[in-house]
Amino acid sequence: MARESAEATRIMVAVNQSSIKGYPHASISSRTAFEWAVTKLVRSNVTGFRLLFVHAQVPDEDAFDDMDSIYASPEDFKNMKERDKIRGLHLLEYFVERSHQYGIPCEAWIRKGDPKEVICNEVKNVHPDLLVVGSRGLGPFQRVFVGTVSEFCVKHVECPVITIKRRPDEIPRDPIDD
């Protein structure tokens, strides 16, 4: 007689691209966080949950890819922005595809901006029951230089937050990567 609330539990999962492979590849920590939520929380109860994937696209981060491009008209810049957006969409496609394989209903969207602010804003607007964020599990020394989105979310986000660290065997040689 466990309580089944009428509405599904809405889990927001913040996802980002791999810093090594770039778009459309998902980062190890995003994939780990997603698979953890599915395996440990959703389990076989696919109708009891709904996954909400949010990707914060950092406007400057991709700019270096366009170093060799020539911008002759405002139209060219528009094309660049379109290309960024498409890369982000391919990233989301991966997670939507995986969710469909599992049979879990989901939604996915992109917001431009600083990941910390984007995630906090989306939680404010969407009111998920839970936010799941991946973490590179950096030590205190590395964190000073890199800053961690997960720590910021735990402190500032208005709903419960779970931080999922990468598995030790999945950490790249430079743990700041990916």
Place this chain on the structure above:
Amino acid sequence: MARESAEATRIMVAVNQSSIKGYPHASISSRTAFEWAVTKLVRSNVTGFRLLFVHAQVPDEDAFDDMDSIYASPEDFKNMKERDKIRGLHLLEYFVERSHQYGIPCEAWIRKGDPKEVICNEVKNVHPDLLVVGSRGLGPFQRVFVGTVSEFCVKHVECPVITIKRRPDEIPRDPIDD
């Protein structure tokens, strides 16, 4: 076709007594954390989860209850310790009872010591998939004086942690209470 791992997801829930009403009453934040885990995560999938209740009994905290007692023999002290233990057991009884009402398998045990250390140690020994801790949701000013177990756990515990804050309508007049 969501993955159902062979073993149930083991959720450790750290529970404590009400600071206002004392033993055997559970604190508002413990009850909130427990009910949240049931309603939002376990839902109807009662065989997919197992709840592990840990109560850290602080040795000095209850000593003032025994101010009027007379200790004439080592036996008297033993009785006092027994009484403490019984109080803790009644606290656990509440959560075990509730879990049985929901039909969720559970275990519960008491450890003496500082809650922060007890919880970290139990996570190390028992390896739950997830730790759920209640939080009074104190502001930064109050935290300086009170210290929060939940913050410590998020930083030091080896498994993912969810902190569940009390609902605003359940906060007592002095938020440090309960």
